Structures are given as C-alpha cells and as structure tokens.
Amino acid sequence: MTDERENLPPTTGVELKRGPLRVGDRVQLTDPRGRLSTITLEEGGEFHTHRGFLRHDDLIGSPEGIAVTNTYGIEYLAFRPLLSDYVLSMPRGAAIVYPKDAGQIVAQADIFPGARVIESGVGSGGLTLALLNAVGDGGYVHSIERREDFAAIARGNVDNYYGAPHPAWRLSVGDLADVLPESDSPGSADRVVLDMLAPWENLEVAADALAPGGVLIAYVATTTQLSRLAEAVRDSGRYSEPYAWETMQRGWHLEGLAVRPQHRMMGHTGFLLTTRRVADGTVVPERKRRPAKGSYPATAEDWTEDDLGERVPTDRKLRRTRRAVGQPRPDQQTPHN
The missing domain is CATH 3.10.330.20 (Vcp-like ATPase; Chain A, domain 2)
Structure with a gap:
C-alpha cells in the first residue's frame, strides 16, 4: 500500500x-x-x-x-541541536525571545499551520523561527524590523537554520506603522505579534491588519510597559479584555533519590499580553473589575491601594486581627510604668 x-x-x-x-x-x-x-x-x-x-x-x-x-x-x-538549542547558541544582534516565551506565544496565540502572522521586532530571529515552524510552508510570516543590521542578522540565522530562504517568510525593514498598511491588506492577518518598546503606539495599525477574532500578542519587559499597554488596549475599543502572564522555568536535579530543584532557574524574561480583535462596530462590554470605576489618577503618586488592585482591610478585620495576635486597641492599652 x-x-x-x-x-x-x-x-x-x-x-x-x-x-x-x-x-x-x-x-x-x-x-x-x-x-x-x-x-x-x-x-x-x-x-x-x-x-x-x-x-x-x-x-x-x-x-x-x-x-x-x-x-x-x-x-x-x-x-543535531533542537530549535531551543539553536536559538540559545546562535549569533545575536539583539536580545532574543527565549524559547520558554516563544513556546507560550505559539500556543497561547494559537499560531496554526497556514496562519498569516505579522511580527514586529525581529530581533535576532529566534521567535521568527518558532513562528515559521508553526505556520509551515503554506503559511505566511511577515517580520518587520526597524534596524537593518538586526534584520540582516535575523535573516542569516533563519536561512542557516533551514538551509535556504523559507518560502513562508517575508522580511521588511522600517516602522510597522509605515510598512504594514502598504504591504498587507486590511483584515488579512490572523495574528499580530509585537515585540517592541512601545507597542501601544501600534494598536490601531495592528487592529486594521487583523481579521475579526484575530489575536494580538505583545511581549514587554517591564511592569510599566505592561500597565500602559493594557490600558491602551482597553481604551482603543477594538480589542477584548487583555490577559497577561509570565513564565518561569526551573530545572530539576535528577540523581537517584536526590531529586530536587536546581539552584538556578530561568526567571523573569518578559511579560506576555494577549487580546482578540473584535468586529467593527462592536461595543466591548465593560468588565467588572478592581480598581473601582473612575480610579485612574494621572500620576502614580496619587494612586491608592484600590487603584493598584490591593484589597484594603476593613476596620473590623483589623480589630479582629489585633485581638488574634494579642495586641489591644490603642484606647485599651495600659500605660507603661
């Protein structure tokens, strides 16, 4: 047969x-x-x-x-090295997206065979390789990089890994806001991946490129970037409620009965945020969440615990807790001699 x-x-x-x-x-x-x-x-x-x-x-x-x-x-x-081995050992022009995060991007953004993916910020090509592996020869990955030298290094790494130029890959040099509207039709992208300093500046151009239901996923390094991006996503009105997380990887020592966590681990490398493109004309339902409505001060100095999502204990709870630890209220305290 x-x-x-x-x-x-x-x-x-x-x-x-x-x-x-x-x-x-x-x-x-x-x-x-x-x-x-x-x-x-x-x-x-x-x-x-x-x-x-x-x-x-x-x-x-x-x-x-x-x-x-x-x-x-x-x-x-x-x-032969696996993809993760290749990425960690390949020449780098810029910081790479580590395999633990690239795997999360492929899985959580549902990068499927044949998908049309826009990648902004190619770095050294590590994430590009994961995206190309996921979409296959029948897919499409358009990587847009501002710096020509980074783009050249990424091209070399990708070509060396596959042994030839990948038929599903397109690499452009320039700003996403300038390149994308000229290169890809509105609503033609299934996924948009942003790995850049200020992804909130490109939410509109990404929304224009995404088909309804498409996924936007962004990789940022700091909590300040994450906070600003999340609020910009909500304010745009073109995306669903954002979801954010980070992944930490800890290896284990395996030797007979001496099975224990390794002393070193791959901790924080970046935060990932995902959201879905809603259909044009859709009013995104307001989500009930902390902080309380209207609690977005202009400066961080004015923020309260409620603004930061922290629960403020009630006076009753504080009194009960004081009793539990043997500490009376101030008006019940006996003066020391």
Whole structure:
C-alpha cells in the first residue's frame, strides 16, 4: 500500500533534521558533565578543548545519538541541536525571545499551520523561527524590523537554520506603522505579534491588519510597559479584555533519590499580553473589575491601594486581627510604668 504522503513536496529544512550527519550540519556535543558545545561539521575539521580533540570525520556519515571519544579518552554524545538549542547558541544582534516565551506565544496565540502572522521586532530571529515552524510552508510570516543590521542578522540565522530562504517568510525593514498598511491588506492577518518598546503606539495599525477574532500578542519587559499597554488596549475599543502572564522555568536535579530543584532557574524574561480583535462596530462590554470605576489618577503618586488592585482591610478585620495576635486597641492599652 502506497503512502500518499510520499508524493507531497518536502517541507523546508526537514532534510537537515533527518538521516546521517553530513558536512555543514550543526552538531551539539555533550560531555560527561553535561556541558554543551556546538560545532559545524567540516571535512578534516577538529574540535579542540584543553583536554584533547576529536575529528569531525568521526561524526560525518554517522547517525545522531552516537558517542565519540576524543584523543584524551573523553566521550561526547552527538545530536543535531533542537530549535531551543539553536536559538540559545546562535549569533545575536539583539536580545532574543527565549524559547520558554516563544513556546507560550505559539500556543497561547494559537499560531496554526497556514496562519498569516505579522511580527514586529525581529530581533535576532529566534521567535521568527518558532513562528515559521508553526505556520509551515503554506503559511505566511511577515517580520518587520526597524534596524537593518538586526534584520540582516535575523535573516542569516533563519536561512542557516533551514538551509535556504523559507518560502513562508517575508522580511521588511522600517516602522510597522509605515510598512504594514502598504504591504498587507486590511483584515488579512490572523495574528499580530509585537515585540517592541512601545507597542501601544501600534494598536490601531495592528487592529486594521487583523481579521475579526484575530489575536494580538505583545511581549514587554517591564511592569510599566505592561500597565500602559493594557490600558491602551482597553481604551482603543477594538480589542477584548487583555490577559497577561509570565513564565518561569526551573530545572530539576535528577540523581537517584536526590531529586530536587536546581539552584538556578530561568526567571523573569518578559511579560506576555494577549487580546482578540473584535468586529467593527462592536461595543466591548465593560468588565467588572478592581480598581473601582473612575480610579485612574494621572500620576502614580496619587494612586491608592484600590487603584493598584490591593484589597484594603476593613476596620473590623483589623480589630479582629489585633485581638488574634494579642495586641489591644490603642484606647485599651495600659500605660507603661
């Protein structure tokens, strides 16, 4: 019985992920202590450390997952790097979106095969790779980057990962507000991803590009950015109530019964905020939430606990708590001698 999938055109880059190791492949070597080194295989090439070297020819033509021994007797496991490994080790022109956040973006924004995605702020191309993997050859990712040098580095990283230009990728240099209206039809985008300093400045152009029901997802670094973005989303009237979160990643030490959290973890890298594009003419229902209505002072110095969403304890609760800890009210206190 013939598998019909055999007649489908190959997916971009898939040949670089299968089969024996070849010249030009990136290979990740892991030593007995778990330390990683990434090399690019060359005929006659050698990988040197202060404790011996190994020959690239010992890897070329071999399957992934083999163990190779260097001249000092140290064994290394050899694998092609996963996407997360590639992103963390690739050359960077700008800070990257870490794999833990890129995975959240793909999942929470529902980046599906064939989706049309606008990405603003390409950085070094790490998130772009995750988006291209998700949409596939039949999708469309338009990355817009203000700096030409960042765009060039991102193009190199993406092309090197896939071994050729990706057919679903378009890269433009310029401001989102200038490029997007000229390049993509209104309502043609399924998803918009904003990774920039002031994403609130581009909410309108993003809304114009998004189809009703489309997802806007933004990546910001600080709480002040997050607060301003959330309020701008609400004020625009073109989006649903925003939702924000962050992800922290902690590894575990696994050795027999000594199973415990590692001392180091990948903590705060950025906040993610998602919202949906509502249909034109829709009045977004007011959401009942703290702080109380009308409690948005102009300056942070005027903010109250209620403005910040903190519950102010009642006098009754304070009296009960004082009693619980053995502290009488001021009018019941006995003067000290």
